[in-house]
Amino acid sequence: MTLLSIEGLGISFGGIAAVKNVSFRVSPGEIVSVIGPNGAGKTTLFNMISGVYQPGSGKVVLNGEDVTAMSPHLLARRGMSRTFQNLQIFQTMSVLENTLAGYHLQESGPVLADLLNLPSSRRRARAAEEGARALLKRVGLERAAEREAGSLSYGSLKRLEIARAMALKPKVLLLDEPAAGCNAVETEEIDHLIAEIAASGVAILLVEHDMKMVMRISNHIVVLDHGEKIAEGDPATVSRDPAVIAAYLGAEHAAG
Amino acid sequence: MRLSVKSATLLTLLAFVVVAPLFFPSSFYYRVGALIFVNGLAVTGMVILTGWAGQISLGHAGFAGIGAYACALAPEHLGLHPALAVLLGAVISAVLAWLVGRPILRLKGYYLGVASLGFGILVSMVLNNERDLTRGPDGIDVADLGLRGLLKDAGLDLSNGQFWYFFCGFSLMLGAWFALNIFNSPTGRALRALHGSEIAARTVGIDVPRLKLQAFVISAVYASVAGSLLALQNKFITPDVAGFMHSVEMVTMAVLGGVSSVIGAIFGAAVLTLLPQVLTVFAEYEQLVLGLIMVLVMIFLREGVVPSFLRKFRGNEA
Ligand SMILES: Nc1ncnc2c1ncn2[C@@H]1O[C@H](COP(=O)(O)OP(=O)(O)OP(=O)(O)O)[C@@H](O)[C@H]1O
Ligand SMILES: [Mg+2]
Numbered sequence: 001m002t003l004l005s006i007e008g009l010g011i012s013f014g015g016i017a018a019v020k021n022v023s024f025r026v027s028p029g030e031i032v033s034v035i036g037p038n039g040a041g042k043t044t045l046f047n048m049i050s051g052v053y054q055p056g057s058g059k060v061v062l063n064g065e066d067v068t069a070m071s072p073h074l075l076a077r078r079g080m081s082r083t084f085q086n087l088q089i090f091q092t093m094s095v096l097e098n099t100l101a102g103y104h105l106q107e108s109g110p111v112l113a114d115l116l117n118l119p120s121s122r123r124r125a126r127a128a129e130e131g132a133r134a135l136l137k138r139v140g141l142e143r144a145a146e147r148e149a150g151s152l153s154y155g156s157l158k159r160l161e162i163a164r165a166m167a168l169k170p171k172v173l174l175l176d177e178p179a180a181g182c183n184a185v186e187t188e189e190i191d192h193l194i195a196e197i198a199a200s201g202v203a204i205l206l207v208e209h210d211m212k213m214v215m216r217i218s219n220h221i222v223v224l225d226h227g228e229k230i231a232e233g234d235p236a237t238v239s240r241d242p243a244v245i246a247a248y249l250g251a252e253h254a255a256g
Numbered sequence: 257m258r259l260s261v262k263s264a265t266l267l268t269l270l271a272f273v274v275v276a277p278l279f280f281p282s283s284f285y286y287r288v289g290a291l292i293f294v295n296g297l298a299v300t301g302m303v304i305l306t307g308w309a310g311q312i313s314l315g316h317a318g319f320a321g322i323g324a325y326a327c328a329l330a331p332e333h334l335g336l337h338p339a340l341a342v343l344l345g346a347v348i349s350a351v352l353a354w355l356v357g358r359p360i361l362r363l364k365g366y367y368l369g370v371a372s373l374g375f376g377i378l379v380s381m382v383l384n385n386e387r388d389l390t391r392g393p394d395g396i397d398v399a400d401l402g403l404r405g406l407l408k409d410a411g412l413d414l415s416n417g418q419f420w421y422f423f424c425g426f427s428l429m430l431g432a433w434f435a436l437n438i439f440n441s442p443t444g445r446a447l448r449a450l451h452g453s454e455i456a457a458r459t460v461g462i463d464v465p466r467l468k469l470q471a472f473v474i475s476a477v478y479a480s481v482a483g484s485l486l487a488l489q490n491k492f493i494t495p496d497v498a499g500f501m502h503s504v505e506m507v508t509m510a511v512l513g514g515v516s517s518v519i520g521a522i523f524g525a526a527v528l529t530l531l532p533q534v535l536t537v538f539a540e541y542e543q544l545v546l547g548l549i550m551v552l553v554m555i556f557l558r559e560g561v562v563p564s565f566l567r568k569f570r571g572n573e574a
Contacts, residue, residue: 050459051458052455052458052459071458072455072458072459073458073459073461073462073463073464075459076458076459076460076461077461081459081460082459084455084456088453088455088456088459089452089453089456090448090449090451090452090453090456090457091452092448092452092516093445093448093449093452097445097448100442100445101445101446101449101456101457101460101462102460103442104442104445104446104449104460104461104462105460105461107442108442108443108446109442111438111443111470111474114437114438114441114442114443114444115434115437115438115441115443115474116434116437117437117441121437121441121442124442125440125441125442128442164456164460165460167460168460168461
């Protein structure tokens with residue numbers, strides 16, 4: 001059963017194609033990884049799927065509904081959630097408040113109730129706070145809950161973004177390099193966390209440069225190079241694929 | 257247990273309202289105090305709009321003008337009680353803010369600043385030019401609120417200065433309470449979130465344009481009520497209330513004191529209302545000294561006076 005279907009997505013910037021005709025599908029509980037060298041178009045693909053960029057061509061279908069170029073806040077209502085490669089943290093808010101922001105759709109109500117501090121407003125906020133604290137515990141940040149988010153380390157912020165994205169109780173979760181900047185232990189924790197989330201039935205779309213992690217947890221891998229899908233399949237198939245090896249070797253030679 | 261920001265702010269305000277009169281050198285200071293509270297109310301709205309939601313407005317005096325002139329015109333022409341005129345002004349301001357905010361809040365930063373400036377100028381022009389209705393730049397009389405008379409009948413005999421001092425003081429506390437309720441509510445979090453990262457705010461499901469509009473409308477109501485209170489206590493109002501300088505004053509007070517903190521912005525309102533009274537000893541250098549103070553505060557206490565000091569004294573919270 002397909003939850004998210006990407007059909008021929010493409011976009012160009014100033015006449016240069018950043019992503020070309022990319023298609024694949026994600027089912028509930030499945031971890032699909034998108035890999036490829038730097039600049040291959042992975043983040044751009046995520047931005048199109050999550051409504052941040054308007055695709056130049058192609059479709060995004062979520063749960064049978066065409067959601068192409070739909071505003072991100074409406075996609076959130078339909079169960080899509082994501083993290084960002086270049087962190088998008090609410091810097092001056094506490095770690096707890098950052099997580100609570102992820103509960104917006106569940107906890108927000110009439111402004112007037114909030115203005116008057118009505119019991120209904122407090123009840124909504126309290127329910128969200130319980131959930132948020134539990135999530136922070138899950139990503140190992142419960143002791144930093146009251147700290148200002150801007151003061152956390154890079155690795156902690158990556159986990160905070162996961163907690164915030166999880167707060168939406170998403171059906172499909174897009175993770176853009178969740179383990180970047182994390183040490184081996186932290187990477188393994190994130191690895192377990194992602195597997196756990198998938199096991200609970202969430203469809204996961206993952207971009208990650210840590211190949212060991214990708215090979216370990218992915219059900220399916222899509223390989224991009226210069227904006228095009230050059231291969232896809234299960235980890236074993238993809239890692240043997242000559243085009244993939246060439247793309248990565250080429251990238252490594254280029255990087256010196 | 258440490259006091260929450262809400263209780264601390266409200267207790268500070270209460271203490272100030274009650275204790276300050278004991279130190280007034282003359283009854284004139286009741287008037288200065290009332291002015292501080294009115295300005296404090298207007299800047300509390302700016303805290304919500306600018307400090308939390310991160311949106312600038314250089315035209316909010318326009319809403320103060322609407323609130324003020326509602327109190328001047330509605331009792332005379334519609335036979336409304338002045339208290340209802342305050343309400344009418346607030347409703348008109350809210351509707352206007354909604355209509356104006358929808359197109360201009362799509363703009364960012366200084367583009368939004370200029371667009372809102374245009375709105376303020378428009379209101380001020382109407383008040384200046386519609387002489388048949390507003391009597392133009394010379395100003396217009398405003399009816400008595402009548403509440404002081406009622407209190408007197410009930411046995412509480414306050415001078416005019418005292419009455420407006422306490423009335424505005426308690427209005428400010430009410431306004432601060434509303435604002436602080438919002439701060440920690442789901443709405444307040446969403447406002448601060450869109451300030452922190454619009455893109456992340458949208459992906460967690462926040463309807464960013466709608467929320468900006470709500471903040472704009474709420475802050476317009478604050479400015480409107482402040483304008484009404486100003487008109488009612490002076491029993492007279494001129495179009496200056498809607499003027500560009502008044503808009504700039506609101507932003508300056510809030511930023512100087514600390515635009516992200518209610519008590520900070522109110523402190524800014526107090527300082528900038530008091531300073532001109534105090535600085536008269538500098539005679540012709542008054543403006544110069546005022547300007548210098550503002551420049552120095554912005555250089556050395558960029559977050560505003562109150563948040564900067566709080567941060568220094570107890571870590572990292574405002
Ligand atoms: N808004 C934009 N305007 C212009 N060019 C863009 C824009 N966004 C992305 N690009 C270009 O699209 C290409 C793909 O970039 P993208 O960030 O998607 O790569 P990536 O696969 O995520 O790389 P990395 O592994 O380094 O994160 C790059 O050449 C980039 O410069
Ligand atoms: Mg990327």
